[in-house]
Amino acid sequence: MANREGDVLIIGGGLAGVVTAVELLEQGRSVTIVDRAEREVFGGQAREALGGMTYCGTPQQRRAGIEDSADQLYEDWIRYGLFSEEDHWPKAWARAYADHCVEDIYFWLRGRGLKYLPVITWGERGLNEVGNSVPRYHLLWGGGYTLATRMIELLKPHESRLTLCFNHHVQGLKETAGRVSGCHGVVEPEGIEFELSAENIVIATGGVGGDLGLVRKLWPPEWGKPPETLLTGAHKFSDGKMHQQIEQLGGNVTHLSRMWNYATGFHHPKPRKADHGLALLPPRSAIWVDYRGQRIGPEPLMGAFDTRWTCEEVSKQPYGYSWSILNRKVVEKELMISGSEHNPALRDRKLFTFLKENILGNKRVWNYLATEVGDVAVANTPEQLAVKMNEIAGTSEVSAETLRATVEAYDREVELGPEQTTDAQLKRIKKLREWKGDRPKVCNFQKIADPKAGPLMAIRQFILCRKSLGGIQTDLEGRVLRADGNAIDGLYAVGEASGFGGGGSNGVRSLEGTFLAGCVLTGRFTGRALGKG
Template sequence: MNSVHHSAPGPDLIVIGSGVAGLAAAVEAAEAGLTVQVLEAADTVGGASAMSGAACFLVDTPLQRSRGIIDSVDLALADWERMGGPTADLEWARRYATDSAREVYQWCADLGIEWHALDQPEGNSVPRWHLPVGWGRRIVEVVEARARELGVTIRTGITAEEVCLSQSQVTGVRTRSAGVAETLPTSSVVVCTGGFIGSKEQVLKHAPQLRELPRILAGGSPTAVGLGHGLLEASGAQFTHLDHIWVYPYGTPDPSDASGARGLGIRGVSTEIWLNAEGRRFHDESLRGGYSGTKGLLAQPGCTAWLVLPAAEADQILLIDNEYYGTPEGPNPEAMKRFWVESPYVSAGDGPQALARAAGLPEEAVVHAISELNAAIRSGAATDPLTGRSLVGLHEVTGDLLAVQLFPMAQKNLGGVRTGPGCEVLTPSGDAVAGLYAAGEVAGMAGGHINGRAALEGTMFGPCVYSGRVAGRTVARRTQ
């Protein structure tokens, strides 16, 4: 039988969720002298942040300047608006772009994070996609260590079931752990529980346009099932643009998931071509993000395609969204062996003709598509005559080949709970719920919908760090 425990006087702040937004909020509040407790429903700290590549869209950083890259807030904001469209929150976007070098880049660097790579994904006028050593897991580790150093209590395996309110003011959090219910008193709560992208049911509920697809996979963290959305809805919060779902084109079903709902993202391929059900190439494969990559995939018969690569490059592949297969340190060799054998969406063959037969694709078309690309590579051409893709550094697609069938995969929530400039949770009337704040993906990364309908790569993890810090500072300022 469940028991109920009423706790002693609680902390100044309770943070629900231990991803990077929650940990950043905890650090800010603790540095200002507040007592802070972080509650995490899972048994481990980090959530989706620990699984993330953690690449960040950052503007005018020391790394950019050291490489002669000239960037500016206005240039970045123009790119942001062009990608996100009319639903992008440009006020939050301008704040983030203006502060990103200090609030994300330098803050992480001061905690011991090294930013070691720059890239220019689709939609960016200059390289501003910064990759940290150790990816998201390393950032979670150093921010968690700082939080503990400051005296923050972090509890895992404890679920927040209700934010307690009295006369529209936060008074505590009702929790459950190992069957024991406990009410923790506090005057301030920051909800940082991530999105609902791990629940296919929630994705289709809030984004009905995705129901029209023949198949959509659920990516992201398997623990991202909308816990915080339920807490906030019960607290009277306003939500915005929940139908804005960021979908990647390189998902394939996870063979370890019996339901068939969960997907794995495929990263790390250096030589790949995408073939549709007719055996034809249809897209510049280097643009494999959620913008033109997904548009290209969804325009194909059945909204599916096959990623073809030389079998010799299979050990380079990293499967994301299930850490059984690999972490930022690299793939798990034994798990990857099982994937290649157990996935019914993987085909193998010695050469294009055998691969086409194994995958059930038209042989003549597949042979032609691969031969055409190989001829361009052999000729020394700088670009692919079919798609304009750069051929520099690519090898011919020859020998034993592998094909992995691709499906669209929901990866991020771009909409969420609407918040004010200090991350205070707003009601439908525009009023703030006293003592209640939200940051990170539950708040559409920041504000409710900072990105709009589409996102420049790197505009997820960075704004989560930023909004977490803003929320923690706001609580500290209003508590003292």
């Protein structure tokens, strides 16, 4: 059994844990990071993230003519998050994000060599109420992969005070004289026991989305019964076990039933874990239909307006999944698969290829979906498409007649044009195209059955479990709190493990782009507090 001593022990080697370590090391502290995963995936789920971050009042916003402020972001955040009166610490972290996101995240990352694309997009606008009142979504050049690898590079100058322990499965925390003083577990796969000690312990183990059994137990009751098929895009070791450890120590874990899932998941054709899924950044011009081929309504589903409501509506469908009906032109212009893996030009910072795909159309994504993904059907007519959809689903529920009627009804509304249509989705498309940051990725009233834009494509979509909005309750120094508001000595939490601060800083719904940034913010705040002793 190995026993090591140090100033701070960080359990979890994802983005939040690494940023915490950077802060501590730069202040002269000694740090041990213990991670269950392999060295090759050091940096965690951030390595696979697209890399978007929400900011207010940045130079890029001002250059684009966007008037924004910390107060405006906070107002949007609190309104959209549907906080309760009891959410003191979640709201305190929301305020901290709004006040500090530019200096402590945007400029801090720029000062460490990271860059943002010049175009700002407008995510999570809200459906029946306002979400983001202005465009705020800044995309890192290089995506989440470059963010994670750059943070790891910042550790290297301090290697003499840094210990990295990979394949270490933490199975419990230990207390000494009323203070959390370390952890114990086994090295995998050998099963060698280990014990680690430090003056302070930081929990950075992510959320609960990697354990679909736990996700089902926590399923929001207003969403109905969890669908039979759920997919996960969370880290495989984000299993909620450390949350249970914290509760056993008397820590307050709150709002775990608040999840940030996506209704556009499909089975990964080369899965690296059980129920591995990928998510579409949903095309705005696709028709969202149910298991019969009928458009879901009366309020049509549409991505990037109210993500939580969309998940709720799909969860309530008889089979818990939906289909997107679109064509080649829509796919190549609008559709992205979330994450660094399927955006290599962004990840590898290949500017020419990136511009080519975004201006001339992304043929690579069409070919990938059409030839490799089992949840995708391609055909020339609605009738042929219905047959293939039934083959994928293993049923005969999709009606060719219904599917054709759905497509034709939508296309008739497209023919009416932006000023005459009464279709809610098309009205939103008109609104989307008014913002210059979104216009290049939204078709200009595109018919689905247009023969020049074919062939047709249908994508079967499931709920993809991704992020936990709740977690371990912390104060603004990252200290883990008991239900009575007192801190547990020696114990801290950051990132998704803390619900990105305070046990749920996003509330019920997120404005998007707050997750990677939340990892950076909580890591920096906690690292600074610990560094000062």
